[in-house]
Amino acid sequence: MSDTTNSEAAVSAAAIRLWLQKSAEVLAEKRAYLTELDSPIGDADHGNNMDRGFKAVVATLSDKEDVGAVLKAVAMTLISKVGGASGPLYGTFFLDAGKPFAGKAALEPADLVTMFEDGIAGVKKRGRAEPGMKTMLDAQIPAAEALKAAVAEGKSAVEALKAAADAAEEGMKATIPMQAQRGRASYLGERSIDHQDPGATSSYLIIRALAEAVAETSQ
Amino acid sequence: MSDTTNSEAAVSAAAIRLWLQKSAEVLAEKRAYLTELDSPIGDADHGNNMDRGFKAVVATLSDKEDVGAVLKAVAMTLISKVGGASGPLYGTFFLDAGKPFAGKAALEPADLVTMFEDGIAGVKKRGRAEPGMKTMLDAQIPAAEALKAAVAEGKSAVEALKAAADAAEEGMKATIPMQAQRGRASYLGERSIDHQDPGATSSYLIIRALAEAVAETSQ
Amino acid sequence: MKKLINNAEDVTLEQLKGFGLAHPEIEVHFDPNYVAVAGGVQNRVAVVSGGGAGHEPLHGGYVGMGMLDAACPGQTFTSPTPDQMYEAGKAVNGGKGILQIIKNYTGDVLNFRMAADLLRDEGIDVRNVVIDDDVALKDSLYTAGRRGLGTTVIAEKVCGAASQEGYDLDRLEALCKKVNIHGKSMGMALTPCTTPQNGTPSFELAEDEMEIGIGIHGEPGTERMPIKSADEITEILATRILEDGAYTRELTEWDSEKGDWVDVEVKDITFQSGDEVIAIVNSMGATPISELYTVYAKLAEVAEKHGVKIVRKLIGHYITSLEMAGVSITLVKADEEILRLYDAPVNTPALRWGV
Amino acid sequence: MKKLINNAEDVTLEQLKGFGLAHPEIEVHFDPNYVAVAGGVQNRVAVVSGGGAGHEPLHGGYVGMGMLDAACPGQTFTSPTPDQMYEAGKAVNGGKGILQIIKNYTGDVLNFRMAADLLRDEGIDVRNVVIDDDVALKDSLYTAGRRGLGTTVIAEKVCGAASQEGYDLDRLEALCKKVNIHGKSMGMALTPCTTPQNGTPSFELAEDEMEIGIGIHGEPGTERMPIKSADEITEILATRILEDGAYTRELTEWDSEKGDWVDVEVKDITFQSGDEVIAIVNSMGATPISELYTVYAKLAEVAEKHGVKIVRKLIGHYITSLEMAGVSITLVKADEEILRLYDAPVNTPALRWGV
Ligand SMILES: Nc1ncnc2c1ncn2[C@@H]1O[C@H](COP(=O)(O)OP(=O)(O)O)[C@@H](O)[C@H]1O
Ligand SMILES: Nc1ncnc2c1ncn2[C@@H]1O[C@H](COP(=O)(O)OP(=O)(O)O)[C@@H](O)[C@H]1O
Ligand SMILES: [Mg+2]
Ligand SMILES: [Mg+2]
Ligand SMILES: [Mg+2]
Ligand SMILES: [Mg+2]
Incomplete structure (x- = not known):
């Protein structure tokens, strides 16, 4: 805790595994909450979907030291276990996020930026969505931007990811006044306003889990 | 009211018509109550059935001075409008009750006894029921017995019918502890105990209406 | 009462009118x-x-x-x-x-x-x-x-x-x-139903209760008991049917x-080992078809244990009680004559095959 | 939640198992x-x-x-x-x-x-x-x-x-x-439904409210309004379908x-006067078949006013949302090809004719 010599260390495959474990934990814990968010503007299954998917991710977590392989395995599991809109979208995120890191044992702060940006590009393309449409992107994009800015300022991975998680939280909250333009919530038109997007919420939780996992493994 | 010279008069066809009108009124008023009684031990339609039937009776009430014809018309209307178990049973009651009085313009007290006894015999045969089985008979039979006793004692039609109605009321209440052995309520076995029989209740109401109608027309 | 009706008094009439229009x-x-x-x-x-x-x-x-x-x-x-x-x-x-x-x-x-x-x-x-x-x-x-x-x-x-x-x-x-x-049948209800004429449910059931041995008129059954799993419920109904005496x-x-x-x-x-039967797994109304398949799976298992083989089946809405949730099971022992006639062509609004 | 299920987590699996047993x-x-x-x-x-x-x-x-x-x-x-x-x-x-x-x-x-x-x-x-x-x-x-x-x-x-x-x-x-x-469709709900996984209704509706413009996932519709008669509801749905633009x-x-x-x-x-259509009057789940006939009667009337003739129809449970009460209407303009293929033999658990 007091030893900070490792604070600038790269993000190891072990940290990534811890991230996924922590994601699974928080998604299990918030399962009912996420489903509740999906109830007024969706079909009340997002918590169930994410919990089912990340439970499977943890159950099949590869112990390879290859970050790219780990992320690819996550993607395949999510694609085949989540279903719904979020399954292929999160699957695509992890698939595209992991692609540049095949064979790599750790990620530098700049790699984290690439990981986010590539993942987001995949989600945008797959879901034909842009920011402001009240989707998971509205948590992911501000997180990526904050991450990028912090890394540019020379912040550590721990600090940069903390900034990213805070920005994701802001972005998540910012979905409340938005009118949905993609996914099921868009069917409600104006009635989708004043509700927080479930996918943005799960994205925030996952990004916060990443920040915490990296902080813990860096201590 | 004070004029009692007519108190020993025969029961006219007009009195019979008033009886039917009063029956229709009280059955309309007690419709929800009868249906409620039919709810725990039946199929929650007895009030609706009786109200429908007696509304039709009043709508088609013949103004003939022939008591037998009036009662027969009542029977045919009930048979074709009530449905359920109570339709054919009440229909049979009025059919058999009226048979001896074809062409008669009025009923003497002894005729009232015959009317009840013949009607009851019809119901027993049609429904294969005996007293104590928690059916409409449990109001009708005590009424007939009280009527017969009062007439034998030389009571007026008004007095005798008052006694009959009181006995019907007792009989109706006496169905509460009975276990049903006929009709839908019998399916419940012991669970039919502690409920008042809807058919006994409608029979009581109709007999009370007769006593009142004869009292009014005799004043 | 939430129903697609116009006038509670005329409801059977208006439905009959629609039936006539739909089936000339x-x-x-x-x-x-x-x-x-x-x-x-x-x-x-x-x-x-x-x-x-x-x-x-x-x-x-x-x-x-x-x-x-x-x-x-x-x-x-x-x-x-x-x-x-x-x-x-x-x-x-x-x-x-x-x-x-x-x-x-x-x-x-x-x-x-x-x-x-x-x-x-x-x-x-x-x-x-x-x-x-x-x-x-x-x-x-x-x-x-x-x-x-x-x-x-x-x-x-x-x-x-x-x-x-x-x-x-x-x-x-x-x-x-x-x-x-x-033929032998038995039914159960998870919820009561409401006739348009009455507007309120025919009986009350707590969230954890069910009625076993119901008829089809929204009346309570022969027994009320705590709600059980689909398998347990099916076992009760199927066993009562299969082991019913003469x-x-x-x-x-x-x-x-x-x-x-x-x-x-x-x-x-009485059903005997070796019997072939026609089975109905019937929704009382609100119970979705999907749930009937869970019941069918257990019914087939219990029947097999009794040596009874289901050779034809109807799974769906066949004899209902308005929007009551629940299920009834029917087994009819089928000899050659019954089976031949069951398989013969039929063309009605609710059953159709062979034409 | 009152359902004929064993285990909420495995419910689709157990139903699928029963489906397989029932339809070898x-x-x-x-x-x-x-x-x-x-x-x-x-x-x-x-x-x-x-x-x-x-x-x-x-x-x-x-x-x-x-x-x-x-x-x-x-x-x-x-x-x-x-x-x-x-x-x-x-x-x-x-x-x-x-x-x-x-x-x-x-x-x-x-x-x-x-x-x-x-x-x-x-x-x-x-x-x-x-x-x-x-x-x-x-x-x-x-x-x-x-x-x-x-x-x-x-x-x-x-x-x-x-x-x-x-x-x-x-x-x-x-x-x-x-x-x-x-093809054009529109649906409405009188009640929400409950997935086995959640155990509570997907939304809340007061006793005098309904949702118009629902999908099939228990989600709320495009509009909530006071409950209306079957005729008024049908008129809303049918008119929206029949007058929908290109x-x-x-x-x-x-x-x-x-x-x-x-x-x-x-x-x-867009539907034109003279069109022939295949109609579906579909129960969302709990709505009894009988009520669908009231809807059908009004649908036929509204269609006729638009010069549109219903030449085939399905009235019942075809595309549901568990035990939701409500109805959806579908009209598909049928040309010679569509009608010929619609009439062709079919033999499935839920649709069967010609065989
Ligand atoms: N086209 C899209 N692009 C990005 N995200 C989307 C899109 N459509 C839906 N989403 C996200 O998916 C979430 C819903 O996921 P989920 O409930 O699991 O799937 P479904 O809507 O199929 O039930 C939404 O809250 C939203 O954040
Ligand atoms: N076999 C019978 N003999 C005499 N009365 C009977 C018999 N069966 C039923 N009843 C009477 O009919 C009443 C029920 O009538 P109703 O509710 O109108 O018909 P249903 O039972 O067909 O719904 C019972 O309360 C009982 O008094
Ligand atoms: Mg969802
Ligand atoms: Mg979904
Ligand atoms: Mg009744
Ligand atoms: Mg009845």
Whole structure:
């Protein structure tokens, strides 16, 4: 805790595994909450979907030291276990996020930026969505931007990811006044306003889990 | 009211018509109550059935001075409008009750006894029921017995019918502890105990209406 | 009460009107109300049934080629009146007599019997067969006897096919009685239902309670118990049906030789290892088809344990109680005759195959 | 929550098991889950659909001769995953390609598209046709586009028959697209429904409220309003359908010449006086069949006022939302081709005629 010599260390495959474990934990814990968010503007299954998917991710977590392989395995599991809109979208995120890191044992702060940006590009393309449409992107994009800015300022991975998680939280909250333009919530038109997007919420939780996992493994 | 010279008069066809009108009124008023009684031990339609039937009776009430014809018309209307178990049973009651009085313009007290006894015999045969089985008979039979006793004692039609109605009321209440052995309520076995029989209740109401109608027309 | 209706008083009438518009091959007659195959019946026995409304598709949905020739709907959960069966009988009579298939409820039995008397006065030969297949009720001496449940559907299918095949009235009556003593049913409810006329549920059930041994009129069952899993519920119903004894009772039948009603002792079959059966897994209304498959899986398992093989099945809405949630199970022992007639072509709003 | 289930987590699995037992002519495959005609498809295009569970009989109930060759059920109200459509596609592929019929929900569209990509990698020609017939949604630019409702059932019936007739993949794809632009639907709910996984209703509705413009996933509709009579409700739905404009949107289709996904502008028909239509009056689940006839009567009246003639109809449970009470209406303009294929024999658990 007091030893900070490792604070600038790269993000190891072990940290990534811890991230996924922590994601699974928080998604299990918030399962009912996420489903509740999906109830007024969706079909009340997002918590169930994410919990089912990340439970499977943890159950099949590869112990390879290859970050790219780990992320690819996550993607395949999510694609085949989540279903719904979020399954292929999160699957695509992890698939595209992991692609540049095949064979790599750790990620530098700049790699984290690439990981986010590539993942987001995949989600945008797959879901034909842009920011402001009240989707998971509205948590992911501000997180990526904050991450990028912090890394540019020379912040550590721990600090940069903390900034990213805070920005994701802001972005998540910012979905409340938005009118949905993609996914099921868009069917409600104006009635989708004043509700927080479930996918943005799960994205925030996952990004916060990443920040915490990296902080813990860096201590 | 004070004029009692007519108190020993025969029961006219007009009195019979008033009886039917009063029956229709009280059955309309007690419709929800009868249906409620039919709810725990039946199929929650007895009030609706009786109200429908007696509304039709009043709508088609013949103004003939022939008591037998009036009662027969009542029977045919009930048979074709009530449905359920109570339709054919009440229909049979009025059919058999009226048979001896074809062409008669009025009923003497002894005729009232015959009317009840013949009607009851019809119901027993049609429904294969005996007293104590928690059916409409449990109001009708005590009424007939009280009527017969009062007439034998030389009571007026008004007095005798008052006694009959009181006995019907007792009989109706006496169905509460009975276990049903006929009709839908019998399916419940012991669970039919502690409920008042809807058919006994409608029979009581109709007999009370007769006593009142004869009292009014005799004043 | 949340229903797609216009006027609670006229609800059966407005539904009948829609039924007539939807099925022009079926004639809808008002006042008295009945539905009948257009053009009546030529030179074969007419098969007629009926009962309170609220059990749809029973009976109107089974009118058509190879099944019923006419059906008489009463008010919701209230048996029809004799004038309905009388007019329907006259309309479809094809000179070979009429078989009336009647579910054993006091009201239905009495009203159909009155109608049969009226039709006989017109010189039409009529036989009444009462379906009393509800094994939830053990006893007939101290009750109105077992109620009519899902065996009615099979009786209507099989007898309709037999009439098409040219069975005369005697043979058809005997066949219908055979189906009745071959069939056993039992039902349960998770929720009550609400008739449009009443507007409030027919009974109350706590969130953790269910009724076992219900009929089809929204009435409570023979037993209330804590809610159980689908497997446990199915095991209760299936075991009661499969292990039911040779239920014996007196039924009132028309004796055409004597020209009078007579009481006849009738005895059910018991299921034996090696029996083949037709099964119905029936939604009481609100229970989705998907849940019926969980019930079917367990039913098949329990039947197999008893050596009984399900050779035909109907899984869906066949004899309902408005929007009640729950299920009923029917098993009918199928011999060669019953199976052949069951498989024969049928073309009705609710059952259709072979055409 | 009152349901005939054993374990909320395994509910789709246990139902699928029962489905397999009940319909031995249909093969049920687990992990990944799909149901398919036993023995696969020989020398004709395979027709495959799928979607979240909870809409039964859709889609599994439509697997069989003359309709679907395979169906992929997801979890309750959750689209299936690509591995399901991939394995099902490989199992039923008869060498002539695969037509995927997909209801337009983001999840379904994305998962089917991924599966199509995987199957194409194996050298199997796959076309995706999206059904987006829900007129409750006006706009496609600022939403995920119109949802897929009852037209799906007609598309599955008609395309299944066309495959039997020997249509090749190009022709079958064109036919399916035609059915889609010929079909319009709209639904409403009187009550919400409860998924086994959640155990509580998906939304709340007061005793005097209803939702208009619902989909099929227990989600609220486009508008909430005070409850109205069946006639008024039907008039709202039928008028919206009959007077809907030539809805135009971009749909993503596979361009087999380019070998890539392309966006294509697609335009609905509008109903014209003189049109003949196939109608579905569909119970969302708990609404009894009897109430559908009141709706049908008014629908026929409103259609007639628009000069539109209902020439075929399905009245019952066809595309449901568990035990939700409510109704949806579908009208599909039927030309000679659609009508001929609709009338062709079909033999599935939920639709059967001609055999
Ligand atoms: N086109 C899209 N692009 C990005 N995210 C989307 C899109 N459509 C839906 N989402 C996200 O998916 C979430 C819903 O996921 P989920 O409930 O699991 O799937 P479904 O809507 O199929 O039930 C939404 O809250 C939203 O954040
Ligand atoms: N076999 C019978 N003999 C005499 N009365 C009977 C018989 N069966 C039923 N009843 C009477 O009919 C009443 C029920 O009538 P109703 O509710 O109108 O008909 P249903 O039971 O067909 O719904 C019972 O309360 C009982 O008094
Ligand atoms: Mg969702
Ligand atoms: Mg009753
Ligand atoms: Mg009744
Ligand atoms: Mg979903």
